[in-house]
Amino acid sequence: MVDSRLDQFIRRIKAQRACLNMAAGLISGMSGPILELGLGNGRTYDHLRELFPARDIYVFERDVAAHPDCIPDETHLLHGDFKETVPGALARIGAPAALIHGDIGSADSARDAELAAWLGPALRSLAAPGAVILSDRAIGDAVWPPEPLPRDVAPGVYFMYRAVALH
Template identity: 45%
Template structure:
């Protein structure tokens, strides 16, 4: 039986492998990157370190991140994603090159219910060729699930793609 430390490492390592893959895959795109759930700010810091020449917007209910991983105020989209995602479709249109979601807590069933609710709010934001990386399985109509990159552990992370030519 895996320990909580084992599971935690698997999750972090999978998250990083999927993010690195998705950042590289969308490097030629210019649309914004959306981070859903700031938390401690580790994955935001990772994206800020490795994403080049794209704006990163962070969706968060209440900012409580590590000081050196706190986004500038004008890059925070404050509020519940159930409201801020629909509002962002009006603001940005279908332009996102990469969306990363790590919104879940400890309760798997609650996470799943939330992922079902949020999926149709995320789906229209992605540009053609855009990728979505999620810690929870998502429920999309028009996105394709990709196989995981090397180093990621099955079931710990998910990647979805909006088919179509990269603009």
Template identity: 40%
Template sequence: MSRLNSIMRRLAAQRDGLEWGHALVADVAGDYVDMGLGNGRTYDHLREIAPDRRIWVIDRILQCHPSCVPPEQDFLQGEAEEMLKKLAASGAKIVLAHYDFGFGEKEKDVAEAARLSPMIADCMAPGGVLISGQPLAGFEQVRGPETVAPDRYCFYRS
């Protein structure tokens, strides 16, 4: 598969996964979190499909498109471990989480996702939905949307 086709498949999986997860928790009170702001595309999509939700954002640096800058009070800037602990301590009830942290090296990314999983769990409301490009540990893996190949993206319930 070409790199172009691979990125198109990944982005479609993100979109479909976010919309699937949002539908599952549409009637559940709580906040969302986007872990890994990057350019801001995923955050922007979350704002579009869930305009009434508070969407927390975690990233090391703010370097997104100017139209995708989160409100200052919702942006947790710093290393993931510290920011996840800060989010858990805030008392936020996270019902939908998108995990997109990464170094661009598969082995390192998988290890980081496993290491951060317990801290993510501390932020999640029971029955919350997690959508992730990397395997997470300690959550119930579920089948995501039918449009997403099982090996393309990971879906969990807390």
């Protein structure tokens, strides 16, 4: 039987949570804020708040329409299109990030592919050495080496990279 859209959604969301939970362990020894690209309903943002209560979490979103208790304050919300907010973001967030998570997918696969190809290079300077970069799209193939996924996440469902640490 072919997976329904519901099956695909559930698989993607379970993969997202597994990858975020694994990333929390991977970055536990390093400092730096968390970047969330795509607030949506704010569900993932809420999970990030649970995982990282002591870190600044900066959210990038064009159309803010989340659950009211899942909208960051103005300091932590970079409101606008990624192509306007990402390039100058380092000055705003103050330090490169320990974790960058992008949940940017839409029903328009051509638009998603174009955005994913743009985002990786645009995010390069925002990732601290050793940072984890996670996304529902292959944003980092040309920028960072892949990081092994959690055992229960199938390849291609979620994408995890690690910015090379400087020694």
